[in-house]
Amino acid sequence: MIPPEFDYHAAGSVDEAIGLLTGNPGEAKVLAGGQSLIPLMKLRLASPKVLVDISRIADLSYIQEKGDWLVIGAATKVNDLNDSKLVGSSYPLLADAAAHIADPLVRNMGTVGGNVCHGDPGNDLPACMVALGAQYVVRGPKGNRTVPASDFYQDTFVTALDPSEILTEVQIPKAQPGTGGAYLKMERKVGDFAIAAVAVQLSVDAKGTVTRAGIALTNVGPTVLNAPKAAASLLKKKPSDADLLAAGKLAAEAAQPTSDLRGPADFKRGVVQTLTQRAATLAWSRAGGQR
Amino acid sequence: MSATVHGGIGQSLGRKEDARFIRGKGNYVDDIQLPGMLYLDFTRSPYAHAKITGIHPENALKIPGVLAVVTGKDLDAAKLAWMPTLMSDTQMVLPIDTVKFQGQEVVAVVAENRYAAADGAAAVDIDYDPLPVVTDPVKALQPDSPLVRPDKEKKSNHIWHWETGDKAGTDDLLKKSEVVVHQDLYIPRINVSSIETCGCVAQFDAMGRLTVWMTTQAPHAIRTVFALVAGLPEQSIRIISPDIGGGFGGKVPVYPGYVVAVVAALKTGHPVKWVETRMNNLMSSSFARDYHISADIGCTKDGKLTALKVKTIADHGYADAAANPSKFPAGLFHIITGSYPFQKAFVEVDGVYTNKPPGGIAYRCSFRVTEAAYSIERLIDEIARKVGMDPAEFRMKNFIPPEAFPFQSALGWTYDSGNYAGALKLAMKMIDYPALRREQAERRKKGEFMGIGISSFTEIVGAGPSHTFDILGIKMFESCEIRIHPTGKVMARFGTKAQGQGHETTYSQILATELGIPAENISIEEGDTDTAPYGLGTYASRSTPTAGAAAAVAARKIREKAQKIAAHLLEVSPDDIEWKDYKFQVKGVPEKSKTMADVAFAAYTNPAPGVEPGLEAVDYYDPPNMTYPFGSYICVVDIDKGTGQVKVRRFVAVDDCGTIINPMIVDGQIHGGLNMGLAPALYEQITYDENGNIRGNSFLDYLVPTSMESPHWETGKTTTPSPHHPIGAKGVGESPTVGAPAAIVNAVIDALSPLGVTNIDIPIYPWKVWQVLHDKGVT
Helix, strand or coil, X not given: CCCCCCEEEECCCHHHHHHHHHHCCCCEEEECCCCCHHHHHHCCCCCCCXXXXXXXXXXXXXXXXXXXXXXXXXXXXXXXXXXXHHHHHHCHHHHHHHHHCCCHHHHHXXXXXXXXXXXXXXXXXXXXXXXXXXXXXXEEXXXXXXXXXXXXXXXXXXXXXXCCCEEEEEEEECCCCCEEEEEEEEECCCCCCEEEEEEEEEEECCCCCEEEEEEEEECCCCCCEECHHHHHCCCCCCCCHHHHHHHHHHXXXXXXXXXXXXXXXXXXHHHHHHHHHHHHHHHHHHCCCCC | CCCCCCCCCCCCCCCCCHHHHCCCCCCCHHHCCCCCCEEEEEEECCCCCEEEEEEECHHHHHCCCEEEEECHHHHHHCCCCEEECCCCCEEECCCCCEECCCCCEEEEEEECCHHHHHXXXXXXXXXXXXXXXXXXXXXXXXXXXXXXXXXXXXXXXXXXXXXXXXXXXXXXXXXXXXXXXXXXXXXXXXXXXXXXXXXXXXXXXXXXXXXXXXXXXXXXXXXXXXXXXXXXXXXXXXXXXXCCCCCCCCCCCCCHHHHHHHHHHHHHCCCEEEECCHHHHHHHCCEEEEEEEEEXXXXXXXXXXXXXXXXXXXXXXXXXXXXXXXXXXXXXXXXXXXXXXXXXXXXXXXXXXXXXXXXXXXXXXXXXXXXXXXXXXXXXXXXXXXXXXXXXXXXXXXXXXXXXXXXXXXXXXXXXXXCHHHHHHHHHHHHCHHHXXXXXXXXXXXXXXXXXXXXXXXXXXCCCCCCCCEECCEECCEEEEEEECCCCCEEEXXXXXXXXXXXXXXXXXXXXXXXXXXXXXXXXXXXXXXXXXXXXXXXXXXXXXXXXXXXXXXXXXXXXXXXXXXXXXXXXXXXXXXXXXXXXXXXXXXXXXXXXXXXXXXXXXXXXXXXXCCCEEEEEECCCCCECCEEEEEEEEEECCCCCCEEEEEEEEEEECECCCCHHHHHHHHHHHHHHXXXXXXXXXXXXXXXXXXXXXXXXXXXXXXCCCCCCEEEEECCCCCCCXXXXXXXXXXXXXXXXXXXXXXXXHHHHHHHCCCCCCCCCCHHHHHHHHHHCCCC
């Protein structure tokens, strides 16, 4: 890569990083895994004067259950989700998504925090977080605040994050018996952003009746899209094929795709419908639902 | 037990060159560092067509480290603003007053380091006055189209018309044919996307001698072109092709960067390096294909082929910068009658200018052969369907039979040898074709879409015989020079240049067999015009058919002389010596023998009376004919109704490349080539919007398939040697790229044929299939 000149700071702590951000207003960008920022700098679409590297901050990388939450440090590598036994056994939605984010090279460098706070509608983890009902811990000069994932995404590359703030932790409701999820992604080739992808997270009771549903869509709108009508349509049901088809259609209606090299908008809606049906089927069976 | 020589023909010898490649010790152009070396970058045009009204380099020159800028006007002063293409068209090095495509090099910036060069390129201000753009070659032929090349005498975007065959006879026979299928096919613009982009380092020494390390597949031809264009004495030019990371035809042309680097080296007195980025490469290096084909094929009602007529519009961008033999502006496209004995055929091609990058090079194929093989193999499936015959049965019925070789095709080629039915039979056996058809029938009943596609292609490689083939007048011979040192070790040099093919291994295997010297005692060198004999380079699967032949012939010249020396050593007459079991033996007395190493030592220490000392030979090989490798591929696909995704379930590739020198390398070539056949069928394409903006100029959108997209390739071989090649070899690098796309597309169309589908233009993206399924009410 041949970017314009910039200054580089390796922050030793979150507070030091925030100090660097507030000290260089409008000119500084946080560098974590660099898998989105560096391509932008390569293209000279972004040319920050100052990079604040948070990847060396020791206590920002962890995956653990704590109280009612699964907490993930912002600098945790995406590949750590793949390697985590806890994620693999209890959070299938996350495990599905982590296995399909870009390619192994990117997953080894890219971070969970970077993926969720970059604001690219093509990032895969935001849909998971919305479907799971996750929240983000954000720290700024005035201290910590918590933002629900479903409120975080405002427009393409625009989030609730203030330029002087750093996302430090992702909090996901702890997996309970009778919960299951699935993430299905269709891509043109490995490593591509999704043509469309669908995250479904379900909770079912002992009879297999859906008690909670979250459905969110990747790369079919200006931001990750919540599909609450599609989710609500599954509630109080042991979803039949017709119910799943109906949920798929509602998800397709919630999508706001544009036509581009990945295909025309109609096609993308069709893919959302198909993937929603399939992901909901998989999520329901993973949650313990049985026909 | 018969005698063997270590590393001889037919052995899967490990690749010699891999010792450096797999350890990261290759030496590529960008590895070259010279004292005081400067770096070159370009400011490129954001417009596809515009008048340049002002160039302001002042801000660039203020950047620390930026030393100079070079513009088209500067070059014009030295008469270097334009250069000839290999097709005798003209192409800009840098523009004087108009730009012709988006991404065109406009101003060169020379700086002390790569970063300053890029900063400088970004800081050059250029004023443009946009002009109307034409990107569609059909529109470009209309009288009201914007004119791409007003500098030309002919005030139209039509470049040339080329035709061959019997037009009236073909029309007549098509009229009389009981079954005729008309099919339009578009073969999109793609880029070879070698892992190494193009680049060079240019250096003048104190005596004014120019050395250029360059990513070129044809260093000798480049030297001659430089001598002719720049007016430098040819002995004062040295072109070195170091290790090259893939060529596929993309490193045959001369690019503006090469020329500007030389000018910048002259202007600054420093060595200058130019290495393009991936985006530069996708935007402005030579593209391949972009053929708009319209074809009619006829047969009798019982499925006997009669006639073929093909009309094609070739989009060349703003200059015909193809790299075809001079006589053939559409390359060897007239191999389009393929594996079939048509009575009559006619082909015409019209070259057209548009506001796109120049080119028309190959993409791992021998001069438009993929366009031809894809077309005929798609057409065969469509006409078989119309007649109501199984596509395998239809091919079997129509193939040129083995006993008909040498066979004169309807468009004038003389095929050397072939057994097309043999290859298809083997492929059908490997994949169990009848079982697949039964499975397909079952799945169709369940509403599932499974398809089986066949491609029984014929290649034409090894350009080429001097009576027909030249590039800029230079005949397309090839060369080998062998020196056997006193200790029996060999240095052999060739006019070709490998870019990954493994020449260092395969050439030494040919020489091992011919000289009786183990392959590890043979070193191969290519690519340095100061040391290697003149040759036309490596592309179009020509190295084994031409240089491989030169190696065998030169080795046989050595053997002829060596026989005299052996006779001297054995104190018998040369007529009493025979070459047997890789040794010179006294006839009937096998225990009295001398090895080639014995002879080599004697050649320097104990020369035979009347025989020149030393043991060297050189051969410039003018092939008597092209070689015609062939194969039959069968592909099985499953289509996901919900998403339109095509999954290649199985792919069997039976290839026949004549004598196989190294089975492992041949398999590797086939695997790689199949992947590059999969690419245009399902993934790769460069498109432009109506303003000429390129879409897909990075690997984000230019979809090069990886190992993850690649199916498991199942390969098989038949061996039908070339009767005219010294060792019977035909060349193989490009066969799979040529043959695979039609097999894949035929499989997809076969899957969808119950819906009445007869074509989907490549690349077959999921959205195109979904659209069909949606329109037909399936999804």
